[in-house]
Structures are given as structure tokens and as C-alpha cells.
Amino acid sequence: MVKFLRLNNISVMYQPGQYVLEKFNLCVEKGKFLSLLGPSGCGKTTTLRTIAGFIALQEGTIVVNNKIYNNVPINKRNIGLVFQNYALFPHLNVFDNVAFGLKMRKIPKDLIKEKVLKVIESVGLNGYEKRLPAQLSGGQQQRIGIARAVVVEPDLLLMDEPLSNLDAKLRIEMRAEIRRLQKKLKITTIYVTHDQLEAIALSDEIAVLNQGKIEQTGTPEEIFYSPKTLYVAKFIGFQEIVSGIVVNELNDFVEVSAEYGIFKAKKTGKVSLNSKVSIVARKKDFTLDKKENTNSMRGKIIAKIFQGDVVLYMVKTGSNLVQNVEIPLKLASWEENEKLNINVNPEACIAFSEGGK
Ligand SMILES: Nc1ncnc2c1ncn2[C@@H]1O[C@H](COP(=O)(O)OP(=O)(O)OP(=O)(O)O)[C@@H](O)[C@H]1O
Numbered sequence: 001m002v003k004f005l006r007l008n009n010i011s012v013m014y015q016p017g018q019y020v021l022e023k024f025n026l027c028v029e030k031g032k033f034l035s036l037l038g039p040s041g042c043g044k045t046t047t048l049r050t051i052a053g054f055i056a057l058q059e060g061t062i063v064v065n066n067k068i069y070n071n072v073p074i075n076k077r078n079i080g081l082v083f084q085n086y087a088l089f090p091h092l093n094v095f096d097n098v099a100f101g102l103k104m105r106k107i108p109k110d111l112i113k114e115k116v117l118k119v120i121e122s123v124g125l126n127g128y129e130k131r132l133p134a135q136l137s138g139g140q141q142q143r144i145g146i147a148r149a150v151v152v153e154p155d156l157l158l159m160d161e162p163l164s165n166l167d168a169k170l171r172i173e174m175r176a177e178i179r180r181l182q183k184k185l186k187i188t189t190i191y192v193t194h195d196q197l198e199a200i201a202l203s204d205e206i207a208v209l210n211q212g213k214i215e216q217t218g219t220p221e222e223i224f225y226s227p228k229t230l231y232v233a234k235f236i237g238f239q240e241i242v243s244g245i246v247v248n249e250l251n252d253f254v255e256v257s258a259e260y261g262i263f264k265a266k267k268t269g270k271v272s273l274n275s276k277v278s279i280v281a282r283k284k285d286f287t288l289d290k291k292e293n294t295n296s297m298r299g300k301i302i303a304k305i306f307q308g309d310v311v312l313y314m315v316k317t318g319s320n321l322v323q324n325v326e327i328p329l330k331l332a333s334w335e336e337n338e339k340l341n342i343n344v345n346p347e348a349c350i351a352f353s354e355g356g357k
């Protein structure tokens, strides 16, 4: 497949000597949807602003559709931008907000009208053309933000946390709508979020960023089920359970001598005999039992928190770590202060070498 967007070895700094993005590479195929996922301050917005041309590169190249973009002025880059805070023109009505980019491009009036009405319809807001942004809900304003970005048929659509100002229900509805529209229009898209579920629901590919560097790129399934580093694992919902030394290797698994005895876990890249590893698992993969099983930790329940169809137990273990354990409501008969075992199936555990990747 043709790589439509390529970031080759790009570095950016705002202040001398302090890299905000450090020598990273990223490719997106034409028509695909890639999410940049990472915590606050890791460089997501900076990456988008660099692609759009607001920030100069220290080194590296940006290539879009085989054209080097480094010195292309902002207004010559055919890029659509959608921001968290909508950034609509408050004094222009819906029609004129959407038409703005087309007017700048000096497109004939009739054609502008046709394109604008079509895109307003595709975001479900026909009939709202004469309203001002202040007369729209947050979700409607963001739909107009998206319509305004796509109406110019950009080569690239860059979206910076576009749903984070919306309530939970609307966010899920809008996710589906963004995906439907992106697939229909086949626009190559980079979507920034710190919400792992949003990235998983929307993307063809996810790139996880850690302090200005890409830690892992993969499909949502790869990122969710096969994180390659401890950082990625923790970011997508695994928690550390024990650390120890690898004492045996068995095909895809390792046996680890840890505080509670031998733990078995799936191995990743650099894990080998005698190496020090951390084992992680997801809270939904734990069970609670009076009996000891494989991969078992003794603990005491310090909190029981009702969460709808599941109960979250906080269990303090021997090493004074607190493990979060999620149990379906029907099975959640345990009470605070009870002493029991946290058990976890080795299939649900992954071992990462400590300190390395
Ligand atoms: N104009 C600027 N001048 C100096 N430093 C900046 C500037 N803009 C951002 N930074 C710094 O660069 C780093 C990356 O910022 P960026 O806005 O790209 O993060 P982000 O991943 O988008 O975070 P968030 O999820 O909070 O939006 C941060 O440490 C930030 O403080």
C-alpha cells in the first residue's frame, strides 16, 4: 500500500535543547484512520501542529502524497483541522462557517452552495444553515467543525481531541458518526486522543506516544492484546501485579519466581532466562477465591465499590500493593476486610523485562 503521509525522523523543540518530539517516524496509508494515543504532555498536539505547518521542524521530513511539505506554507497545505474547542466563527452562521474555506479558494458560488448543503446534510444538520454557533449544542457545533474541515476535500484530516468536551453518551454517538463519515469520504485521518477506548473504537491503526517518541504502532487488536512494552500495557489498562526473576521458559510462556511463589505469564520480546520481569494483567481477568490457584496472591479486601454491572474490589496484597479486581455483580459476594486469594489465569498475564523494551 502507498504510504500517503510519512513523518521521517522528525524532531521538534520549543526551547533549545529540549526535544518535544524526538526523531520519530510515522506512516499512514491513503484513506486510513490513525490515532495518536498518549497521556497529557506527550506531544500529540505538537505532532498535529507540525504536520499542519504551525511549528517548524528541527530535523526530519514531512511527506504528503510524495511531496515534501517542510517548506510548503500553511495555506498551501491541503489539510482540514478539527479542534477540541470547535473554534467556529461566532459571527458567521452555520452555512457561512462551512463555506468559509471554499470562499477562500475562490470557488464559484453555485458550487459552494451545492457542496456546503451536501456536507451539512452528511453531518445530519440540514435545516440549521441560518443558525449561529451560539444557538447550537456542543455536539452540533462539533459536527459543523467537522463539516467545515471536510468540505474542502483535504488530503489530510487532523483532529485534536474533538470529542472531549461532549458528554459520555454523545461522545459514543459522535465516534460512530466520525468513523462513518471518514470511511465514506476516504480521507486520510490522524486523530489525537488520550482515551484508549476511543482510539480502539475508531482506528485502523494506533500509535502510542511516550514523551515525544513513538512507543508502539499497531492495529487496535495488536495494541490491546499484545502491547510490546510495559508503558503501552499500562496505558491500555493492564496493571502490574508482581515482579521477579525468570526461572524457566516454556514455548510462549515463562515461569517467574516472585514474592508469592511461581507465576506463569506470556513472554514478550526481550524476556529470557534469569532476566528480571514485571508481570501485568487486567482487572477483569482476576478472580477472587478462598482457594489458592495458579498465579495466586494472598490479600485483604480494603474497599468494595459498586459500579453497575460489576463491582470493583481493592485488595491489599502482601507487598502492600493494592490490586483493583473487577468482579461481575452476580459473583460479588465478598465483603470488606475478608482475606482471600486473587487468582489470575496465566493466559491473561504478560511478562515484560524491567527497564528495557
Ligand atoms: N508553545 C510552547 N512552548 C513551549 N513548550 C510547549 C509549547 N506547547 C507545548 N509545549 C510543551 O510540549 C510538550 C508537549 O505538548 P503537547 O501540547 O504537544 O502535548 P499533548 O500530548 O497534546 O497534551 P494534552 O493531552 O494535554 O493536550 C509539553 O511538555 C508542553 O508543555
Ligand SMILES: [Mg+2]
Pocket (backbone or CB within 6 Å): 044, 045, 046
Ligand atoms: Mg493536546
